[in-house]
Amino acid sequence: MQELMPLLMKGTLVTIEIAFYSILLAIVMAGVAAVLRTAPWRPVRWLGNAYVEVFRGTSLLVQLFWFFFVLPLPPFNLELTPFTVAIVGLGLHYGAYGSEILRGALRSVPGGQYEAAIALNMPAATRMRRIVLPQAMINALPPATNLMIELLKGTSLVSLITLSDLTFRARQLDESTFKTAEIFALTLVIYFVLAQVISLVMRHFERRFSSHIARRTPRTAP
Structure with a gap:
């Protein structure tokens, strides 16, 4: 155990770093794609749909290989570090x-919430920030945790x-020590x-959002 753990911990730190930045990029891309796909202009909606269908409908491994091996070749001539490829590939996928x-x-989110916000003459940004997103996040967090x-x-x-x-470290140690x-x-x-750490953190956010909505409901209810 004393011999194996230090090297495995080094690999674990790399995994945590990649997962952290990839999750941040995935959150940003999910929001951008959702906005594009609900835009009133057809070309913008097509762009959002194309992104989702391409990255959802192809293999993650092939995407990583494409970014790593194909982008450095003409006509792209774009060479990315393996770390960048990992974050971009996982985040986009x-x-x-x-x-x-x-x-x-x-x-x-119930349609009545939209109608009530419009009746109160709320701007679209305020409507989204104060009415729609807090309720939507409660429903989005459980499947987002799984993702x-x-x-x-x-x-x-x-x-x-x-x-x-x-x-990588596990395979490396297995080949050198045969302690499979x-x-x-x-x-x-x-x-x-x-x-489990991810699950616990996301459950904390679920409780925070739920309590926030519960506190606001008596004040906003008619």
């Missing part, structure tokens, strides 16, 4: 799924583009613990 979660959550955990597990693919993440059972048992435990 899971952001496409996240946009579907966000779009469904926005549609779950973040899926993203965490998806980071194991970045070992195939030369990043020394947790999976011990190494991959520890790897499973580490992934499980990281997933």
